[in-house]
Amino acid sequence: MSQSVIEPPFKPPQSPTQFSAIGYLFGQFETVLPADEHQSKLKGSLQLFDGTKLPARVGFTVWQRLSSKGNFNLDNAYLWRVYFRTTKESKLCQIQLIKCVSPLENYSSDNPPPPQTGLDQFQIRGRILDTDEQKVVIRLERNETPPPGQEKQSRWQPFLITVSGSLPGAEKGQFWELLCIRKGEEVVLKQANLIDETIAVTQTSPTSVQTSATNQSKNSSSKSSKTSTDSTSSPVIMINGRQPEMTVKFTTRPNLPEQGKTVTLEVSGEGGITVRASLNRKTLKKQVEKMDSFADWIAALSGKVARIGSDGVVELEGAGVTVFEKKTQKVEEKPDA
Structure with missing residues (x-):
């Protein structure tokens, strides 16, 4: 009998206006080059169970930890918790694998995880930048203050995520929590919750x-x-x-x-x-x-x-x-x- 993920798909935020963009994808990670201890990240692709292929990467520390497990096999598909970005056309890009959350032996491409594991779901928390009848653009900021002297580095800069769908009544600057699903490479809005910032x-x-x-x-x-x-x-x-x-x-x-x-x-x-x-x-x-x-x-x-x-x-x-x-x-x- 298949088990669910060890942890809840989406943890409660530490603060009402905590920014985040996190999701779950099930697939096989294929590296471009052999693992090298001098690399900070391994680049490759994530072959999803439905045939969709996305560029992906994984931190070397995460990779070392996974490789040390005897039942981890590159030929298998796993459920991954991921950070992600999107293009202006709402397509997934810059996938970063941050944790393997499925029991390593239970799932396969022919037997993907059930929906309650968070499969193909994405949680986005940020402020509305733009919205129309076809898309919603969310602006996300860093939750931590950059170290002195690093304020202008790209890793500390705000970024945008675009999802397909409409959000009637949403206004620029409001803080929203979006629950989205994947359709092929596209991120599609499913539910939305306006965060009350009343003090x-x-x-x-x-x-x-x-x-x-x-x-x-x-x-x-x-x-x-x-x-x-x-x-x-x-x-x-x-x-x-x-x-x-x-x-x-x-x-x-x-x-x-x-x-x-x-x-x-x-x-x-x-x-x-x-x-x-x-x-x-x-x-x-x-x-x-x-x-x-x-x-x-x-x-x-x-x-x-x-x-x-x-x-x-x-x-x-x-x-x-x-x-x-x-x-x-x-x-x-x-x-x-």
């Missing part, structure tokens, strides 16, 4: 807050001390029971103290919102050095909303600062007539 405020149990060394003025320091003593009644902002994330841009260079492991950075953004976060001093120092190296820059303080202090300041946790160089556009001077 709710609840009360927390008493929480101890460690007072950190700060680069702010005495007035700012007194605010931090007051927050640490009054945090027992401070509210936590939640979205569908989970912490939202917040990003505030700023252009004022912080003045760092010479000593201390942490500093408290307080930034005011648009609409009069002020956020506060404790940061590692050495890590923040590297970002300040980047500020000093740029002729013009803008920085962003990002983190999860932990609570609202008694002074009305939004406190972030797990926060970090990213600095971007602002490049001025050259304006060509027209010669006098």
Whole structure:
């Protein structure tokens, strides 16, 4: 008797607006070249059970782990959890095999996995970029902040996924969760769920807050001390029971103290919102050095909303600062007539 996948096809998101594009395909992976330990990925193709053939790749670490299993055989077809992209015509491309999730001996091309395993299903979570009667274009962003200096690398850039179908009433910028199915090479919309981003405020149990060394003025320091003593009644902002994330841009260079492991950075953004976060001093120092190296820059303080202090300041946790160089556009001077 065939078994189902070990884990649920689609895990609940860690946050309501967590971006993702994941799916399940059943087929035989064929490598182009023999496995080489110096390669980060093995390129090849995935021959699906219905005859569809898709370009695919697998990480070398994943491949080594599979190859070490005695019952793994390249001549067999398996159910794979995959990352994927699509073309503008909604066709699957850039398939990356991230895990073999089927029992290795139970399925074959003549006996594919049952639908409850997630076979040929895809979950897409992102913001609407465009939609019409024939297609839906979703914009996906990275859930993690890029390491300093790597912001412009392709692996950290947003990307688009296009699926066939219509989504009446959907508006640009809304966050949606789509469940799609495969028809040949095409990704087709089956179900859709609008994610409610309404913010709710609840009360927390008493929480101890460690007072950190700060680069702010005495007035700012007194605010931090007051927050640490009054945090027992401070509210936590939640979205569908989970912490939202917040990003505030700023252009004022912080003045760092010479000593201390942490500093408290307080930034005011648009609409009069002020956020506060404790940061590692050495890590923040590297970002300040980047500020000093740029002729013009803008920085962003990002983190999860932990609570609202008694002074009305939004406190972030797990926060970090990213600095971007602002490049001025050259304006060509027209010669006098």
